Amino acid sequence: MSSVVDKKATLPEETRLPLSFTKRPKHPATRAYGIFRVAALVVIVLTFLAPLVWMVLSSLKTNVDIYDPSAAFVFSPTLQNYETVFGQASYLQYIFNSFWIGVWSTLLSMILGVPAAYSMSRFVMKKSAALVLMARIIPGVSLLVPWYFVFSNLGLVGGYGVLILSHMFVLMPLFVFIMISFFDSLPLELEEQGQVDGLTPIGAFFRIALPLSVPGVATASILSFIFSWNNFMFALVLSGSSTKTLPVAIFDFVAYASIDWGGLMAAAVVITVPIMIIALFTQKYIVSGLTAGATKG
């Protein structure tokens, strides 16, 4: 555990500053720093947003306008690129594939990962947790080769099942990782009280710990759906033409014809915007999930 947290916790009460003092806005930043800070923040926001805005703008241009520098910002918007994406390129199928695989791999990872994380947190199973978290450091390719051997001999390559399994390999450790740090922060007393009241230990998990861990499960689920949606390499090898996920579909968009930039950008918008909208509404969860465990020792 980090020394900071320890010190703070063990500090005797009287040595802490009175609340009124610490809360008071102190040492107002100098004017020059204030101006610098605003300017820096504007630059940061522009740097992160401008490319995304450019992607959306380009998706609304004809290819003639994309090639014309004078039409960078002033052009007559068109939806024809989206017609290409949903018409010729049958993206509805790929959206469904990505969605279906994301939902199932998230659900199954949850069923496997949450009880395991509970056990690993309550019994402090460090070695077992380390084994599951190994999945984070292994390069995906080194697993893809044997999977490909096994699944192609079983004739399963190209089906949804294989894709769901392969995505679970990334998502299950994510669940374990986030939920361990969540259960660590959940007081043990509640479950003990439940056991005093006649629940079995497993009953206490299902009836007390699980309902209390809904925010943690939500965090892990949102992140794991996003990770599945964004995954490229596994689907690149293991998907068939009808089970292609969006990242593979957009990759093929380039591989085949000479580049249709407008269509490509429309496809990129179709794949990124849903996930960004989810992120906007679940910002709090995503941030807590991404930083789970990072601030502990």
Next chain:
Amino acid sequence: MSTVANRTSSPAAVGTSHKNGRKKRPLDGFSRWANKHRKWVLAAPAMVFTALLIAFPLGWTLYLSLTDSSGSVRADSEFIGLENYGEVLTDFDRFWPAVGRTVYFTGGALAFEMALGMAIALLLWRPFRGEKWVRVAILLPLVATPVAVGMMWSLILDPNIGFANQALSWFGIPAQPWLAGQDTALTTLMFVDIWQWTPMVVLILLAGLTSLSDEPDEAARVDGASAWQRFWYVTFPLVMPVFITAILLRGIDALKTFDILYATKGKGGGSFHEVETLNVYAYGLSFDYNDYGMSSAVLIIFFMMIVGCIWLLTARKKRSNR
């Protein structure tokens, strides 16, 4: 991970002490067994899954690396010992340049991401108006699909029609080849990686900074320390454990970067292998050339390199935790 001591409730409570209100129901054999061994009953499914999908494939990769397996997955292969490793380690044409590119890409991306991430996290540390909007802007690149991000930057950085060169021309700077240049492609992709993943570092460091207590900073201020001194001698050492965690998380992912490299440059990392890192090289050997034996050897070496880096960093982290 938590270092809290054993948190197990007393085992005496298992299945026996139904003192109060609830209906007392004797446990059948299975529930009694399951509750007694709940540690493993709850953890086993995940562990078995991990073993099947990770430990077993890893073992198989290790075995394949000792054979001449290639062509079809059904083809016979022969055990050839360490020959693949010898071939890989003396391959100055593809393997060692790929190692160099991996180190360059990861090192460069990490250095920029940590420095920029720290700077941005410090800017966002103290509350201000409009904080929410800045945080949204930071979150969006992070959740965007890497392949789509690669495509987006391919258009922006296109040497002829891209907005990047157009913007440079306003300042009289000559057009750059960006992704199309043999020497510039890898560095360009490094900056795409920095664009996408600096926000991750910001979020982690910000979480670390907000969990700090104000007192040390306050004390240093009372002692007359300058802003830089307070950061370097007070704040930075205090967030060091979080900083190293961020390096660890980002470093592992940067080493394994595949999506943006393969999506923008395609097979073999471009026609001159200019962005071929170890991961792209191993993928190409496996699935573009079906040379499974060689690729397995590359992967095992790559894996050992990753583990080595992690070991070095965690050793450092333990020291700074003391």
